Amino acid sequence: MQMGSFKQSLRFMGPVVLLLAALAYAIVPLADNLTLRWFERDLDVRSQMLADALQNPLQEYVPERANRKIGQLFDRAVQDERLYALAFCDSQGVLLHKTKSYPQLLGCMAPPWEHAMRQGRVQLPQGAVHVSESPLKVEGQYLGKLIVVQDMSFIDRRGADVRKYVLVMFVALVVLMWLLAALITHLSWRGFMKALGDMLRKDAKPRSVQALQAAPSGQGVDGDLRALLHQYTMRRRDPDETSRMWTPEKLRMLLREELAGDEILVVSNREPYIHARTAGGLKVSRPASGLVTAVEPVMRACSGTWIAHGGGSGDRDAVDRNDRVQVPPGRPSYTLRRVWLSKEEEQGFYYGFANEGLWPLCHIAHVRPVFRSSDWTQYLEVNQKFADAVIKEARTDDPVVLVQDYHFALLPRMVRDALPKATILTFWHIPWPNPESFGICPWREEILEGLLGSTILGFHTSFHCKNFLETVDRYLETRIEHEASTISYGGKLTQVEAYPISIAWPDETAAQPSVAECRSMVRKELGLPENHILAVGVDRLDYTKGIIERLQAVERLLEQYPVLIGKFTLVQIAAPSRSSLDEYQNFETRVRMLAQRINQRFSQGAFPPIRLKIEHHDAEQVNRYYRAAEVCVVTSLHDGMNLVAKEYIAARDDERGVLILSQFTGAARELHEALLVNPYHIEQSAEALYRAVTMPEAEQRERMRSMRALVKDFNVYRWAGRMLLDAARLRRRERIMTKIHSHSRQALRRVV
Ligand code: F6P
Secondary structure, three states, X not given: OOHHHHXXXXXXXXXXXXXXXXXXXXXXXXHHHHHHHHHHHHHHHHHHHHHHHHHHHHHHHHHHOOHHHHHHHHHXXXXXXXXXXXXXXXXXXXXXXXXXXXXXXXXXXXXXHHHHOEOOEEEEOOEEXXXXXXXXXXXOEEEEEEEEEXXXXXXXXXXXXXXHHHHHHHHHHHHHHHHHHHHHHHHHHHHHHHHHHHHHHOOOHHHHHHHHHHOOOOXXXXXXXXXXXXXXXXXXXXXXXXXXXXXXXXXXXXXXXXXXXXXXXXEOOOOOOEEEEEOOEEEEEOOOOHHHHHHHHHHHHHOOEEEEEOOOOOHHHHOOOOOEEEEOOOOOOEXXXXXXXXXXXXXXXXXXXXXXXXXXXXXXXXXXXXXXXXXXXXXXXXXXXXXXXXXXXXXXXXXXXXXXXXXXXXXXXXXXXXXXXXXXXXXXOOOOOOHHHHOOOOOHHHHHHHHOOOOEEEEOOHHHHHHHHHHHHHHOOOEEEOOOOEEEEOOEEEEEEEOOOOOOOOOOOOOOOOHHHHHHHHHHHHOOOOOOEEEEEEEEOOHHHOHHHHHHHHHHHHHXXXXXXXXXXXXXXXXXXXOOOHHHHHHHHHHHHHHHHHHHHHOOOOOOOEEEEOOOOOHHHHHHHHHHOOEEEEOOOOEOOOHHHHHHHHHOOOOOOEEEEEOOEHHHHOOOOOEEEOOOOHHHHHHHHXXXXXXXHHXXXXXXXXXXXXXXXXXXXXXXXXXXXXXXXXXXXXXHHHHHHHHHHHHHHHHX
């Protein structure tokens, strides 16, 4: 028998034993009383029979005053062990004859004994006796009365026996019932667990639900159930799931099948479309953001509402009176709901706490984080503002809310408090540092508590998950299950999981300029000859991207291999970012100055080795550069994932080109065929550049083919699909738990 059903039966038997004990407590005196009455009635009958038997001899002996014969008669009679004594009193109440054992105290049963006698019972110092009287008459004349005294001590002995039997019976009954209950519980628990297992495995769903509903209830959630749910959690990665090729259609199907009718809400700071006021009217653009690159195709597939900060100059012009606009422009498939922030809010929340505090805190790029109380206040208030927008947009009480990034660490808890049934998936797009580094944040506990409002908390790599678990372990009182990667805090569970983000694999049938055309176009644009060697870097202008180190590597390359001077150029596309922050302004100045210095040093010919393009480029332009460049250089000092690496691979349908990739990116954990470098090691990066520009075509093809297969398969639809599948499983699990709890409550009510 399983431990669970054994424990269940024990739980069930508790009240039953109590009930039986109460019953026994009431029954024992009742049984005592009953047996006493039976015995007394029995004694009455026996006394009467004896009196009848003695009537005739006494009728003869008394008138004759044959005292000796009466004595012999009485002595013979009292030989019966239960007959205690006999006496005869005459009509005047004088005790004429008695056996030796007759209690002197009784006399002729005159008061007080008549009153003391209750139903024939008289309590004497030597014990209780039964006393009865029978009149003796001869031809109608009253001669006196015969007093029969019988021993009652055997009744007490029998009473004790009866009590003993009742007790033994009670114990036997309890044991029998418990065995029966354990057997029934075991059988039904097995059925129940099987139904639950079926349901969790989601095959034959309706049948399993029925089975669950039909299953005998009253079994609380105990070890077995937890074990099953645990097994289920551990089995999340079923082979079927990983073998599927994820496409937008597959994602749509998943949403239809697994989250049918469920509402999807996305929250991020950066919006997927920005409207700008220009002389020619409203102009829409897509921001340079890995987050937008990843989440946008998912939203197209699942329709829903994306809540984001409306930061564009023309954003207010584009929305309806509910601050909503349908996007993408021209082919609307989901709703963008804009939230407005004042200058102070944007300063404290976005520039201050998020980008001067959390950003450097989480990236090990050796820039000191700045924490100000005023920024923290804005961060808190803006998180609440967005949480309120989520709550307002939600049409149901259990939406699926996808929270994006470090801007909203507090929002999961805020939404959880207002919508306890919501499934909240938070994805942290940047690295999570080790506990010591994170510990310098003055509001570390609040941030962790906020994030633990999530149902699922996702990071790019299991290394970041591990850091997070260790951080929580260090600073909060929680229960962490390392094997299942869950954190239990305040009675709620958060699943911490790695979901490596990716890109949407481009439509291979879509028309686009060939690689050869792109090569010529770009070289012409840059004024470079056809055979000029090009490397490309595409980043936001951010100190974490290792742009300085990249330029230094180019300088070193040309020092080491002067043959490349005038023949090699790195085009560095850098989208201006967070430019109102000093750190970013200083960084831009440093990059510009370094590029200038290197160009001066190596520009004997017409072709400077570095072309800085600090401006926004749209996806099409960037794609053209990817296809035109022999090398793509990603040298981030620290990066959650880095989607530029994956975009470059996706762009190279000619299976040519070499990717140089920093070992400190999440992407390096997947793209093993890239040339991995430590960006701090300038010589190593320079060598990698040389190796890239001289790599034989066959090797390029081999590496590129392998990486393309991986990125194609592990695309952004899989990233979203895996998260949503996990969310669907947890939602199902939550529903089952609710059902179990309500079954248990009903059953308990029935028992009580
Ligand atoms: O990398 C973190 C991140 O939020 C990305 O998701 C996004 O690509 C980038 O920063 C954008 O930053 P911002 O919104 O500040 O321009």
